[in-house]
Amino acid sequence: MAKRLLIRGGTVVDPSLGLNGRADILIEGSTVVKVEKEIPKAEAEEVLDVGGLIVAPGFIDLHSHLREPGQEWKEDIESGSHAAVAGGITSVCCMANTDPVNDNPVVTRYIVERAKEVGLCDVFPVGAITKGLKGEELAEIGLMVKAGIVAISDDGETPKDSKVLRNAMDYARSLGIPVFTHSEDKTLSEGGHMNEGELSSLLGIPGMPPEAEEIGTVRDLIVAKLTGVHIHVCHVSTEGALKAIEAAKREGVRVSCEITPHHFTLTEEAVREFDTNAKMCPPLRSKRDVEACREALKNGVADVIATDHAPHSEDEKLVEFCKAPFGIIGFQTMLPLSLELVRKGYLSLEEMVRKLSLNPAKIINRNDIGTLKPGARANVAIFDPDETFTLTREEIRSKSVNTPFLNKTLRGRVKFTVYNGKIVFKS
Secondary structure (H helix, E strand, O other): OOOEEEEEEEEEEEOOOOEEEEEEEEEEOOEEEEEEOOOOHHHOOEEEEOOOOEEEEOEEEEEEOOOOOOOOOOOOHHHHHHHHHHOOEEEEEEOOOOOOOOOOHHHHHHHHHHHHHHOOOEEEEEEOOEHHHOOOOEOOHHHHHHHOOOEEOOHHHOOOOHHHHHHHHHHHHHHOOOEEEOOOOHHHHOOOOEEOOHHHHHHOOOEEOHHHHHHHHHHHHHHHHHHOOOEEEOOOOOHHHHHHHHHHHHOOOOEEEEEOHHHHHOOHHHHOOOOHHHOOOOOOOOHHHHHHHHHHHHHOOOOEEOOOEOOOOHHHHOOOHHHOOOOEOOOOOHHHHHHHHHHOOOOOHHHHHHHHHHHHHHHOOOOOOOOOOOOOEOOEEEEEEEEEEEOOOOOOOOOOOOOOOOOOEEEEEEEEEEEOOEEEEEO
16 A cells, blocks of 8 residues: 555645635545545554645746756756755656757657656656747657657747748647747847846847737737647747736637746846846836736636746856846745735735646646645645745755745745655755
8 A cells, every 4th residue: 555645634725626725635656546535544654744835736946947958057857856956846847958959759758768767757748830940841750749848849940931830839738738939030139138128228239128928928828829729839028918918818719828936026127237147038127017917817808827937057147247148046936026016916826826836727628636635746835925035045956046035034935845745845
């Protein structure tokens, strides 16, 4: 008989169960077997008392970069997994821009097997749309699906050729997987390093106009409507793009979208001092765009909170602003920044959990995660929403420390993470 773990005394928040209240969870092996108001301690070999804490389905991050294979000095699957579970994340979708690119089943299988060896969390590969992310010839999508990909995306290089994109979307629809898009008209934004506006002019930094994201989003939505595929728009950052997505949803387009914590927390003012740890793509936007992102999460236009965790070494970031790469880490800041939306009244705690667990699971067609229903896999995030901590270098589990929140005090701390019935993180 498999070992039984009892998680006892916490406040269970699970939208799939309609539950927000005191309850116990009994786990046998890697599976949830019972969720009840009170379960006797005698039913389990191990008891985890979590009184005063929130117990939720393990979080699912639809958008991350683990850098392995090929750029392990920035991050690898092991270090990324440690950082993920420290943030309550039990499932990670990793993008295809590895070296070599994940555009074939050999690379896909390597990622899947390496993640199993590490064994701390799910790592779901996202396969490339095109070979080498070049936007020309379709990747080996069917074979990658068999090897374990859950979606396709050229990440920052969504195909410029609409016919190539249409073919990929037709193929993805037939295979039952979503297409993740980085929606941007690069002919308009190429050469830019921050949001285009008064501040970019003042700083003398070439800008990336919000309209580039809006144009790219509209194009991608039109092709998605044509093909009937499920399109998931990554890291939406502008009011215009969100309006386009809202209109597409009303028209019946199968579209979902995500917003990152940095895009609903920070404005372009974070780069005023030329801080390369505040440089990302899409860039931090105006105060109006930040408010639009918060409202989109509140009203349901935005379905998911995802990190776009993008590690870079200090050497890469310690250069002049326009030479630095785009991207910041985000696994360990996702929960505290998301909780700020709860405190400010944009989301209830249940809605926050929905956007961190249940909704992402639905997008990648997984009904065994994102829920604590009996029979589901026992992936659990247990956190104190009020405990504060300082995000020091010592706290960060990633190999990289490129975050604008370094040495900042954050509120909301993961205390335990359970993966497949095993406690894989204790704060």
